[in-house]
Amino acid sequence: MDRYYEIKQKLLALCETEQEIKAVILIGSQARDYCKADEYSDVDLIIACSHPEKLLYEDTLIRKLGMPVYSFVEDTIAGEKERRILFDGSLDADMIILNEDRLKSHLNSHSIDEIMNCGYKLLFDWCGIAEYLDMITVIEKTSYIPLSEEEFKNQANDFFFHTVWAEKKIRRGELWTAIMCINGYLKSKLLSVIEMYEHIVHGETYDTRYGGRMIEQWSESFIAEKLKNCFAGYNSDDLLSALESTKQLYIILCRKCAQSYSYKTGIDEIDN
Known part of the structure; x- marks a missing residue:
């Protein structure tokens, strides 16, 4: 069942009556x-529309799609603006809104090819x-490009520091x-070696998504299991436990990566 069917139908109906809207392209997982x-x-x-500000900052047309609960505007790809709206029913819509000339320019210059390659359907033109x-x-x-030995050594020392x-x-x-470091900064370093390890196991074109998205699906089962103990709650004992679990998982993966690429880090826990 398409939860967004009604919103899309209302948008297409709006396109037929409002000359303000010039084109609508569905992108991402829905497409x-x-x-x-x-x-x-x-x-x-x-x-694409004649006056982007009418959709970015005003609600007159937006309310014809549904009742917005929360809404804000942020910067997005190619210097454009995106309005993100949560409608009733927990339906969230992300809309890159720009005038038709800028959309044509982006398509002509290939500046948004990356997002278009993730799937698109032209709904209205x-x-x-x-x-x-x-x-x-x-x-x-593209094939995964692993860290160089110097980059790997620097990151490992950064992590242990x-x-x-x-x-x-x-x-x-x-x-x-402490919690911002353990649950944030150190996890970014851990993610890097998880990705590196997965490409060793599955090959250079293996899809590890980005930013850890869907890591539960693409990482090895033992990694997903160990990650359960790597994130801390807001108390000292939990922080110390999560820190140690994060460190131990990093050591396991870092060793395997170092051995695979014959890298040295100058850190005994990794090199020996």
Whole structure:
């Protein structure tokens, strides 16, 4: 069942009556045939119009799609603006809103090819956008480029430095600072070696998504299991436990990566 069917139908009906809207392109998981949308997915749209501010900052037309509960505007790809709206029923819509000339320019210059390659469907076209869509360059999936030995060594030392730093913060009672390091900064370093390890196991073109998204699906089962103990709650004992679990998982993966690439880090826990 398409949870966004009604919103899309209302948008298309609006397109027929409002000359303000020139084109609508559905992008993202709702538009592709792989990694399809599920019940928790949002709907992503590119909307070309005569006066973008009417859709970005005013609610007159937006309310014809549904009742917005929360709404805000943020910067997005290619210097454009995106309005993100949560409608009644927990339906969230992300709309890149721009004028038709800028959309044509982006398509002509290939500046948004990356997001278009993730899937798109032209829902409405009143300004000849279809011919510009033919210009989209298919981006072949690139092979993973591993860290160089120097980058790997630097990151490992960075990680271990911050494990000591975070423990000091915990023991001093700076729990906010410690938890931001353990659950945030150190996890970014851990994610890097998880991705590196997965590409060793599955090959250079293995899809590890981005930013840890769907890590439960693409990482090895033992990694997903160990991650359960790597995130801390807001108390000293939990922080110390999560810090140690994060460190131990990092050591396991870092060793395997170092052995695979014959890297040295200067850190005994990794090199020996």
